[in-house]
Amino acid sequence: MITIPIPETPPASRPQAPPLISIRDLWKRLGEQEVLKGFDLDIPTGQTLVVIGRSGGGKSVLLKHIIGLMKPDRGDVLVEGESIVALSERQLSRVRKKIAVLFQSAALFDSMNVEENIAFPLREIGLKNQALIDERVAGALEMVDLAGEQKKMPEKLSGGMRKRVGLARAIVTEPRCILYDEPTTGLDPIVADSINRLIRRLQKRLGITSIVVTHDMKSAFHVADQIAYLYDGRVYFKGTSEELRASTDPLIHDFIQGRSQELRTDD
């Protein structure tokens, strides 16, 4: 297999910040399939790293390891230098308060309205002042362009709106890092573009470290500071959008162009 060496140093224009999250030699088997085979990656503080790869290639599994929703068979995940692999579910709560997740389905609590969904993490961190909670919920909704939608139930929202509410819930506690699981999947191009702009805007405005897993290349190029290509359970490539575009590696080229192996044979 041809591999492009992972650049030792980032481009001179973008000095490398110390990693907020480090993934070391991560291995995970699900059933018969070895999903991750020695995955290594550093996620620098304050940057947006996009992990691209094919559907079913282990991107979501990787995200779940970062927040401790899954335990690896081998390897380590470090959050601000602290290993989270051996932590119990209760000990992980402390780490999870630093990292928010936007799930692929948004995962809104369907028994609660928009306001209650967004207020949930605030109440969980011990905030009791209702006026302050209302103010922060309104602020989060404004940031995702959904001001005034507090009372709607999740089933009344469109796919794009659900993702925005999920994002508002993720940012309301001002986490250090946000993990985005396929943020544009299932959305029409216009809504997908607005979500991409939102991710970019949040990163610029709040300086949040972001990890986005996606197979949507338009989205990847839009939001990424760095892109890592997950292939066969490992990092096949890591670099900037420009470096990815300039790559002549056929595997990367096919993925960017969305060309299947069959099409290449036909050509």
Added chain:
Amino acid sequence: MTLFIRLIGQNVLSFCAYLGQLLLLAVDSFRSIFTAPIRWRLFLGQMLEVGFRSQLVVVVTGAFTGAVFAAQTYFQFHRLGMDSAVGAVVSVSMFRELGPVLTGLMMAGRVGAAMSAEIGTMKVTEQIDALRALGVYPIDYLVVPRLLALMISMPLLVAECVGLGILAGYFVAVVLLDVQGAYYLDYMISFTGSRDIKMALTKGVVFSLIIVFVSCHQGLNAKEGAVGVGRAPTEAVVIGSLSILVINFFLSLILNAIFPAGV
């Protein structure tokens, strides 16, 4: 032959693994009660759901079981001239077996199915992952309020079921079948004691544990897709009901040694 033994071995092993998972869930839940803050709003919501909203089911079950049991007992005892003993038989049976078991079975159907379906849906729509990602332990949030609500509700519902069964039995025997009311009550009171009440309430608590842990386990382990979510409540009801029936037998033997009948 080897295949047959292997098949039995596999089933025994999976049964042991299942019991182990239930036990771990129970240990984790009871530990949560003492180590994590109780979510009182969720607990009260569950009390409303499992306690208050189960009234109709329990009232109908208790009343009609007591009524039919009194009628059938009367038809047999009347031939022997023992009409007034009907009250004692209905009362002791309702307390020691029919009340707790029938309430348990009805609650396994009504509440167990709802619990597993709700938690199962949350599982497959990533809501449980979202809870965990927000630093909330699902056992604290989902299992403990249900466990506390059912542990408190079940003995009360069993008492209600037994009480209505006895009342309905009295009505059928005394009002409809002309049994002497005073003798009916006298026999009933002299043969029913606090031992029978203790047995009914103990069974109520044990059955509540079976329903909660079986149902929550099915929900928390629901498989993806409509089939997976659909299977969770079905299995919760089947496993919960069968467990109640089987465990009731052994529980009756043990509790009869502690609270002997008619002494």
